[in-house]
Amino acid sequence: xxxxxxxxxxxxxxxxxxxxxxxxxxxxxxxxxxxxxxxxxxxxxxxxxxxxxxxxxxxxxxxxxxxxxxxxxxxxxxxxxxxxxxxxxxxxxxxxxxx
Numbered sequence: 347x348x349x350x351x352x353x354x355x356x357x358x359x360x361x362x363x364x365x366x367x368x369x370x371x372x373x374x375x376x377x378x379x380x381x382x383x384x385x386x387x388x389x390x391x392x393x394x395x396x397x398x399x400x401x402x403x404x405x406x407x408x409x410x411x412x413x414x415x416x417x418x419x420x421x422x423x424x425x426x427x428x429x430x431x432x433x434x435x436x437x438x439x440x441x442x443x444x445x
Contacts, residue, residue, distance in 0.1 A: 347390055347393050347421060349388070349389060349390050349405065351421070351422045352385065352403075352405070352419055353386050355425040356382055356425070361425035361426065361427065362425075362426055362427070363427045364426050364427060364428050364429075366428065366429055367426075367427045367429050367430060370429050370431065371430055374430070374431055374432065380409045380411075380413060380415060381415065381417055381427060383408075383409045383410050384405070384406075384407030384408060384409055384417055384430075385417055385419065387408060388405040388417070389405065389442075390403045390404070390405055391404050391416075391442045391443070392404040399420070400420045400421065400424070400426075401421045402419060402420045402421060402428055403418070403419060403421065404416055404417070405417045405418075405419060406433070406441050406442055414433060415430055415433075416431055416432075416433045416441070417429070418430075
């Protein structure tokens with residue numbers, strides 16, 4: 347999987363949010379621009395080639411203000427933000443590796 351293709355789509359605004367992502371982002375007070383910032387500067391930490399609807403991956407990134415986020419995204423050509431959350435330090439090592 348190549349993060350550059352995802353980042354290009356995000357920068358061009360050629361993506362959408364799933365209903366699930368919107369609900370979770372509201373509940374977690376995560377803003378659209380924070381997701382975009384995390385994705386544009388992020389890295390793929392897990393890959394899900396056999397995901398339920400289409401291949402996806404989990405991206406770790408930081409916002410401009412330093413907020414750590416995980417964002418699950420479907421792969422191009424159709425980029426969909428599946429969910430976004432702040433990773434729990436008890437579940438992740440350096441926010442990148444599951445314990």
